[in-house]
Amino acid sequence: MTAAPAADDITTDLPAYCQKLGEAARRAGLAMAGVSGAQRDAALQAVADALEAASDQVVQANAKDLAAAPGYGLSEAMIDRLRIDAAGVANMANAVRQIAAQPDPVGKIIEGRVLPNGIRLQKVRVPLGTVLIIFESRPNVTCDAAALCLKSGNAVVLRGGKEALHSNAAIARCVAQGLDAAGLDPAAVQLVNTTDRGAVTELLKLDTLLDVCIPRGGESLIRAVVEQSRIPVIKHYTGNCHVYVDAAADPDLAVDVVVNAKTHRTGVCNAAETVLLHQATIDNGLAERIGVALSNKGVQLRADTRSMAVMSGATPATNDDWNAEYLDLICAVRVVDTLDDAAAHINRYGSRHTDAILTQDTAAADRFVQSVDTANVMVNCSTRFSDGQQYGLGAEIGISTDKLHARGPMGAEDLTTYKWVAWGSGQVRG
Amino acid sequence: MTAAPAADDITTDLPAYCQKLGEAARRAGLAMAGVSGAQRDAALQAVADALEAASDQVVQANAKDLAAAPGYGLSEAMIDRLRIDAAGVANMANAVRQIAAQPDPVGKIIEGRVLPNGIRLQKVRVPLGTVLIIFESRPNVTCDAAALCLKSGNAVVLRGGKEALHSNAAIARCVAQGLDAAGLDPAAVQLVNTTDRGAVTELLKLDTLLDVCIPRGGESLIRAVVEQSRIPVIKHYTGNCHVYVDAAADPDLAVDVVVNAKTHRTGVCNAAETVLLHQATIDNGLAERIGVALSNKGVQLRADTRSMAVMSGATPATNDDWNAEYLDLICAVRVVDTLDDAAAHINRYGSRHTDAILTQDTAAADRFVQSVDTANVMVNCSTRFSDGQQYGLGAEIGISTDKLHARGPMGAEDLTTYKWVAWGSGQVRG
Numbered sequence: 001m002t003a004a005p006a007a008d009d010i011t012t013d014l015p016a017y018c019q020k021l022g023e024a025a026r027r028a029g030l031a032m033a034g035v036s037g038a039q040r041d042a043a044l045q046a047v048a049d050a051l052e053a054a055s056d057q058v059v060q061a062n063a064k065d066l067a068a069a070p071g072y073g074l075s076e077a078m079i080d081r082l083r084i085d086a087a088g089v090a091n092m093a094n095a096v097r098q099i100a101a102q103p104d105p106v107g108k109i110i111e112g113r114v115l116p117n118g119i120r121l122q123k124v125r126v127p128l129g130t131v132l133i134i135f136e137s138r139p140n141v142t143c144d145a146a147a148l149c150l151k152s153g154n155a156v157v158l159r160g161g162k163e164a165l166h167s168n169a170a171i172a173r174c175v176a177q178g179l180d181a182a183g184l185d186p187a188a189v190q191l192v193n194t195t196d197r198g199a200v201t202e203l204l205k206l207d208t209l210l211d212v213c214i215p216r217g218g219e220s221l222i223r224a225v226v227e228q229s230r231i232p233v234i235k236h237y238t239g240n241c242h243v244y245v246d247a248a249a250d251p252d253l254a255v256d257v258v259v260n261a262k263t264h265r266t267g268v269c270n271a272a273e274t275v276l277l278h279q280a281t282i283d284n285g286l287a288e289r290i291g292v293a294l295s296n297k298g299v300q301l302r303a304d305t306r307s308m309a310v311m312s313g314a315t316p317a318t319n320d321d322w323n324a325e326y327l328d329l330i331c332a333v334r335v336v337d338t339l340d341d342a343a344a345h346i347n348r349y350g351s352r353h354t355d356a357i358l359t360q361d362t363a364a365a366d367r368f369v370q371s372v373d374t375a376n377v378m379v380n381c382s383t384r385f386s387d388g389q390q391y392g393l394g395a396e397i398g399i400s401t402d403k404l405h406a407r408g409p410m411g412a413e414d415l416t417t418y419k420w421v422a423w424g425s426g427q428v429r430g
Numbered sequence: 431m432t433a434a435p436a437a438d439d440i441t442t443d444l445p446a447y448c449q450k451l452g453e454a455a456r457r458a459g460l461a462m463a464g465v466s467g468a469q470r471d472a473a474l475q476a477v478a479d480a481l482e483a484a485s486d487q488v489v490q491a492n493a494k495d496l497a498a499a500p501g502y503g504l505s506e507a508m509i510d511r512l513r514i515d516a517a518g519v520a521n522m523a524n525a526v527r528q529i530a531a532q533p534d535p536v537g538k539i540i541e542g543r544v545l546p547n548g549i550r551l552q553k554v555r556v557p558l559g560t561v562l563i564i565f566e567s568r569p570n571v572t573c574d575a576a577a578l579c580l581k582s583g584n585a586v587v588l589r590g591g592k593e594a595l596h597s598n599a600a601i602a603r604c605v606a607q608g609l610d611a612a613g614l615d616p617a618a619v620q621l622v623n624t625t626d627r628g629a630v631t632e633l634l635k636l637d638t639l640l641d642v643c644i645p646r647g648g649e650s651l652i653r654a655v656v657e658q659s660r661i662p663v664i665k666h667y668t669g670n671c672h673v674y675v676d677a678a679a680d681p682d683l684a685v686d687v688v689v690n691a692k693t694h695r696t697g698v699c700n701a702a703e704t705v706l707l708h709q710a711t712i713d714n715g716l717a718e719r720i721g722v723a724l725s726n727k728g729v730q731l732r733a734d735t736r737s738m739a740v741m742s743g744a745t746p747a748t749n750d751d752w753n754a755e756y757l758d759l760i761c762a763v764r765v766v767d768t769l770d771d772a773a774a775h776i777n778r779y780g781s782r783h784t785d786a787i788l789t790q791d792t793a794a795a796d797r798f799v800q801s802v803d804t805a806n807v808m809v810n811c812s813t814r815f816s817d818g819q820q821y822g823l824g825a826e827i828g829i830s831t832d833k834l835h836a837r838g839p840m841g842a843e844d845l846t847t848y849k850w851v852a853w854g855s856g857q858v859r860g
Contacts, residue, residue, distance in 0.1 A: 030777060030801070030803065033801065033803070034797075034801065115815075115821070115822065117815075121821055128833055128834075211833050211834075212833070212834060232662075232832070232834050234834070250856070253855075253856040256858055257857075260858035260859060261858075264858070264859050347460060367464075369851050370464055371460070373460065373463070373559060374849065375849060375850060376849065376850045376852065377849055377850070377851045377852070379851070379852065379854060380853070380854045380856055381852055381854025381855070381856065381857040381858070382854075382857060382859055384858070384859040385545075385547075385549060385852055385854075390859075391551060391850065392543060402662070403558055403559065403641050403642070403847040404558075404642060404662050404664070404834060404847065407847050407848055407849065408849070408850045409850070417833040417834065417837050419799075419804065419806065419807055419837065419838070420806045420816065420837075420838045420839070421807045421809070422807070422808045422809065422811055422816070423810070424808065424809060424812075425683075425810055425811070426680070426683040426686060426687065426810055426811065427811040427812060427815065428687055428689075428690035428691075428694070428811070428812045428814070429690060429812055429815060
């Protein structure tokens with residue numbers, strides 16, 4: 001990216017390089033506060049155009065990363081996330097156009113009133129300022145994150161994984177072209193131009209220049225960032241998601257939804273990990289049907305003593321199973337006597353990501369919704385729906401497992417804050 | 431408070447004592463999620479009644495703290511903040527009744543839609559869960575914080591300063607009576623029952639039990655909390671507030687507002703510390719009028735070289751003055767050539783608390799509002815208005831200088847988060 005200092009700056013003085021990135025981001029962020037929504041959307045359209053025009057180059061750059069992947073010891077799943085084909089580039093461009101088409105989150109008046117002294121008070125949405133995104137091998141994050149930050153009027157510093165080095169650079173060039181075409185500061189989107197791990201440490205010190213850090217990746221990445229950061233971090237921890245099958249569950253619906261939540265895609269954070277079964281489902285045979293349906297999909301069952309008898313082929317669950325995010329064809333199973341016991345289990349072991357109840361009893365549904373302390377409560381549908389795209393937010397910057405600022409799928413509006421503006425005519429306090 | 435373990439637990443095992451407080455708070459917080467707004471308001475009314483009935487006891491308890499205050503080396507200003515008379519108790523009770531009368535922030539549907547697959551999606555406001563408030567010598571914080579947390583459906587752990595030990599205990603007894611009268615768990619409001627500083631260290635480790643920490647006090651307290659805490663902290667740093675007097679300022683208005691912002695109450699965070707003067711105000715005599723008006727109020731002026739000639743009695747400002755939060759009858763003065771220079775000064779040296787522009791030029795006002803990265807922008811009125819009570823939020827839990835979650839004066843709604851609730855009828859992802 002044009003705003004990044006020359007390579008020799010990096011190798012000789014990493015702290016100075018990161019400081020320059022941060023200062024350029026702050027400058028660009030302050031300038032972005034004066035850029036209209038129309039101009040930001042024009043930049044996004046130009047980014048999408050540039051991506052389509054450079055599709056071959058992006059795919060070729062990605063091929064270099066794919067060739068190097070075995071050397072980094074990447075698993076098949078990781079290589080799969082790294083891969084971009086022409087359709088992948090088209091998808092990225094489409095996502096950018098969708099983001100451009102969304103309403104502008106900036107400038108929205110959240111609330112307002114005329115105070116008794118005549119001051120007109122307004123609480124107005126404004127960009128956060130500067131955002132640091134730290135991510136691993138998925139190069140489409142470069143595009144999504146840049147687009148969401150641009151949409152919301154923020155400057156962003158992107159730090160991708162070394163595995164996606166060439167892909168990220170090729171995508172960032174398209175973003176830079178879009179900024180240039182719309183007359184925006186190239187420092188509005190900066191890609192960190194070194195794979196030195198020390199850069200992350202340096203960037204996380206810049207709490208006067210960077211307003212928020214969003215790490216996207218595995219739990220160890222996020223914990224390391226939280227440990228080091230002086231910048232506020234919005235965390236996206238694990239998804240230890242539950243499906244509770246109530247006494248009043250519809251049996252066919254329950255089998256379908258449990259199987260979908262567990263097996264539709266196992267490696268994602270909104271996949272189910274534990275199924276909680278009301279005792280009544282043991283008695284009426286529904287528990288056994290669910291066990292068979294999961295087994296037929298190749299799921300290994302880890303059952304508590306009360307469900308063991310009806311979960312054929314299951315091995316005994318231990319306490320570790322209640323805490324596990326398997327991300328695999330494995331499912332913990334536990335029987336509970338009441339809905340309250342199910343909620344207590346989830347509040348104790350869950351990761352506050354996504355938890356579901358299956359029931360035809362509206363009072364039970366209401367009680368579960370209220371009792372379970374989680375970002376996403378699904379009633380009679382799969383946990384797999386807790387997703388920014390599914391929720392209609394367009395691309396998501398992540399799924400927050402924090403409670404402050406933003407919770408669950410985060411879109412462009414979650415990259416804003418607000419300011420209070422008091423319009424007076426000479427009022428003083430007496 | 432009833433929920434606090436006996437004193438011998440504290441002295442023998444501080445970590446275990448704090449763990450118990452945290453666990454009791456989590457339990458109470460989860461239970462509060464099922465308590466109706468009417469019941470929470472009934473508890474608040476009962477707290478107000480209890481305060482009024484125990485007015486004499488609160489004042490007597492406060493007298494013990496006042497008697498001990500010189501021994502703690504408290505300044506006159508600090509002793510003033512510590513003092514509660516009968517009118518002070520009545521004010522506390524009134525504040526609690528005002529909070530009870532506010533609309534319930536819990537359960538509000540922030541947004542919602544029906545997804546193409548028929549799922550009804552809702553984003554619903556819910557309590558944060560558990561709040562830790564750490565504060566210094568002002569005992570009314572015990573009452574305000576408990577009331578705001580109760581209003582918003584949270585359980586709270588209150589850690590007051592040793593200087594207000596007896597006052598806080600007396601107020602907390604009234605709160606406990608109110609909870610009891612409304613049938614709520616006494617652990618919904620717990621006062622830390624030891625003045626051992628190690629308790630703060632232990633409490634700040636409890637990130638699985640406490641959802642947010644709000645320190646209220648001087649900068650050193652807040653920095654110490656941020657340094658130690660594993661719990662997310664909402665920070666209330668200093669108020670280095672600015673008044674920018676534009677070329678197009680109304681002269682009489684400018685003199686009144688600058689004097690009010692600087693001198694109405696100097697020891698508070700929304701008092702002005704630096705006045706930025708457009709060069710035109712030097713040329714047209716307004717700068718000199720402002721200097722005289724401030725001097726007449728006993729303000730010592732610290733002037734830059736360009737304003738020195740017209741600021742009679744001023745001493746030269748140094749760079750330290752631009753960073754200073756004097757909280758005293760001292761004012762830094764600097765001349766700028768343009769509004770953009772004023773904004774750049776504020777964005778560099780300000781603390782993002784409250785900054786004002788005085789101008790009759792609407793384009794200048796708009797540009798300032800947009801350019802200055804601050805929680806509260808005042809146009810043609812005193813910085814002293816940035817306050818929860820003035821803004822109509824009722825009592826405030828503080829004034830956030832953070833950008834995430836809440837910014838500026840924080841009321842009950844800022845102690846909530848939200849959950850996404852997806853009401854389905856068997857939807858699975860295909």
